[in-house]
Amino acid sequence: MTGKNVTVIGLGPMGQAMARAYLNAGYDVTVWNRTASRADDLVALGAKAADNVEAALTANELVVLSLTDYAAMYSILTQAPASALAGRTIANLTSETPKNAREAAAWLADRGATQITGGVLSPPPGIGRPGMSTYYSGPRDAFEAARSALEVLTGTDYLGEDPGLAALYYQIGIGMFWTGLVGYVHSMALAQANGISATRFLPNALSNMSFGYFLEFYAPRIDAGDHRGDVERVSMAVASVEHVLRTAEDSGVDSRLPAAVLDILRGGVRDGRAADSLTALVEVFRKS
Ligand code: NDP
Numbered sequence: 001m002t003g004k005n006v007t008v009i010g011l012g013p014m015g016q017a018m019a020r021a022y023l024n025a026g027y028d029v030t031v032w033n034r035t036a037s038r039a040d041d042l043v044a045l046g047a048k049a050a051d052n053v054e055a056a057l058t059a060n061e062l063v064v065l066s067l068t069d070y071a072a073m074y075s076i077l078t079q080a081p082a083s084a085l086a087g088r089t090i091a092n093l094t095s096e097t098p099k100n101a102r103e104a105a106a107w108l109a110d111r112g113a114t115q116i117t118g119g120v121l122s123p124p125p126g127i128g129r130p131g132m133s134t135y136y137s138g139p140r141d142a143f144e145a146a147r148s149a150l151e152v153l154t155g156t157d158y159l160g161e162d163p164g165l166a167a168l169y170y171q172i173g174i175g176m177f178w179t180g181l182v183g184y185v186h187s188m189a190l191a192q193a194n195g196i197s198a199t200r201f202l203p204n205a206l207s208n209m210s211f212g213y214f215l216e217f218y219a220p221r222i223d224a225g226d227h228r229g230d231v232e233r234v235s236m237a238v239a240s241v242e243h244v245l246r247t248a249e250d251s252g253v254d255s256r257l258p259a260a261v262l263d264i265l266r267g268g269v270r271d272g273r274a275a276d277s278l279t280a281l282v283e284v285f286r287k288s
Contacts, residue, residue, distance in 0.1 A: 004026055121154070222282055
């Protein structure tokens with residue numbers, strides 16, 4: 001891939017940040033968005049607004065997609081003749097399931113295009129700044145050819161040829177991200193209901209959410225199937241979460257979140273894992 005030129009399709013907060021990063025890096029940038037007015041600020045900064053999807057696709061070999069989901073991708077790309085896709089490298093930075101990523105790669109390959117799947121691990125303000133990263137997978141040659149352009153956005157973590165792999169890593173991580181953050185928000189409701197501000201609790205929250213030690217301790221044990229309850233036990237976690245639940249109830253705070261966690265832990269007890277470590281739930285989850 002030669003030249004500093006790229007098309008960005010999808011101008012939500014993320015696509016806008018990406019197009020801006022390319023402009024800042026001196027790229028010739030063509031943009032297209034369903035709601036055309038979202039291109040206005042970028043055009044003022046020097047981007048070219050394509051009149052239609054076909055013009056956006058044929059303008060450049062590298063096309064970055066940043067959309068809500070792959071349904072949006074099909075809806076957009078089918079507006080152009082299939083010939084407009086031939087020879088394009090589609091850096092699909094739309095978050096989706098691994099299954100849909102593999103299907104999309106095959107759909108694009110049928111039309112002569114190559115998909116590089118991406119899972120962006122940065123909020124829009126981090127795009128174009130150091131310290132951020134994106135998972136990529138798909139054909140290695142295509143990734144290497146596009147690498148310098150992709151690195152304008154974030155660092156790159158290439159995982160392998162399977163187009164579903166970047167999406168899989170992304171979903172595994174984002175599952176932890178959302179459940180962790182919902183836990184944080186619930187706890188802040190509990191704090192607030194008791195007159196403690198989120199800012200007052202911040203140093204404690206940072207400490208509570210520093211899981212690194214646990215992850216390093218648990219990971220090799222999970223891989224070895226070693227779920228000894230020598231440090232903590234599921235039965236202890238049940239008692240502990242019961243206390244969280246009752247504290248929420250006593251504080252007049254919605255207790256559905258601790259109730260759901262308690263339900264999962266009690267499922268572990270029913271499965272005979274009461275005396276095992278919390279990591280035994282890996283096997284309980286996989287069985288169900
Ligand atoms: P948005 O959902 O806000 O924007 C998505 C874009 O998709 C818009 O340009 C929108 O067009 C377009 N779109 C949605 N549905 C359709 C459709 N049916 N037909 C045509 N166009 C459609 O997402 P973001 O910009 O926030 O994020 C883009 C991707 O990046 C997502 O996959 C997201 O998961 C991922 N991501 C986002 C992060 C973030 O913090 N924002 C962080 C990491 C990853 P229109 O303007 O016309 O509505």
